[in-house]
């Protein structure tokens with residue numbers, strides 16, 4: 016039997032401080048084109064009954080991809096290329112009259128929206144955005160840093176409004192608010208089922224992954240999970256000296272009456288929940304190391 020440690024890889028292994036991935040240009044283009052095609056087939060079937068793949072979609076997306084790599088947006092805290100593609104395709108098919116993103120941060124997802132849509136219909140909200148200058152210059156409006164999504168006034172006459180929540184706020188409240196503001200589509204990130212909940216300190220509880228199985232959750236049900244303490248910043252660790260001696264941080268969640276009522280109310284508003292297709296066979300993840308569950312959803316209201 017061969018010893019795994021001694022099996023030779025196709026290429027050499029070396030120690031490095033470089034965490035970037037590299038791929039030959041022609042292979043990269045083929046992989047991205049394939050991912051774009053799969054995403055398009057998936058979304059056109061789910062939303063519009065089999066549209067024809069538009070000829071200009073690949074050149075348009077590849078331009079967006081090139082700009083994304085130049086802006087270095089595929090980083091920790093942002094989305095992977097697979098969902099940069101999914102968002103681009105989704106918005107190209109829906110063609111919304113307005114797109115709002117709550118939780119802009121470094122701008123990997125809003126970058127995709129800006130390339131799929133006209134800049135003047137793209138709005139961003141974040142109390143602490145960290146957009147690089149180039150993405151900022153693509154935006155028509157300043158990122159809103161004071162008002163929350165539920166305080167923001169949207170034009171009620173605009174048809175087909177899409178909102179993307181990547182802000183880790185209670186997903187049920189977000190669904191209820193989006194419905195009241197006349198949004199037809201909601202995209203959710205960081206609102207996964209249990210695998211992803213257990214990998215995050217701040218999942219958007221109650222999550223869309225939970226709402227899909229609303230019947231299984233009762234008042235007073237609880238769950239808790241631990242995360243390696245090194246996921247906490249040194250700044251927060253310094254504030255709680257006890258953390259310095261421990262290996263894990265434990266998070267506990269309980270379904271109280273308000274939470275269950277919100278889940279029931281949100282469920283009533285929903286026509287359909289669609290899981291984003293997983294394009295990961297074709298594309299590298301942005302960050303090295305642990306694989307996180309990054310399941311995203313679109314909700315049709």
Ligand SMILES: C[S@@+](CC[C@H](N)C(=O)[O-])C[C@H]1O[C@@H](n2cnc3c(N)ncnc32)[C@H](O)[C@@H]1O
Pocket residue numbers: 092093094117118119120121122123124125140141142143144145163164181182183184
């Ligand atoms: C995971 S990051 C978003 C990543 C981003 N979509 C991207 O692709 O780069 C979460 C962001 O939500 C923001 N946030 C926190 N509370 C918020 C709120 N009430 N409304 C909007 N954004 C919020 C945080 O400041 C943070 O920048």
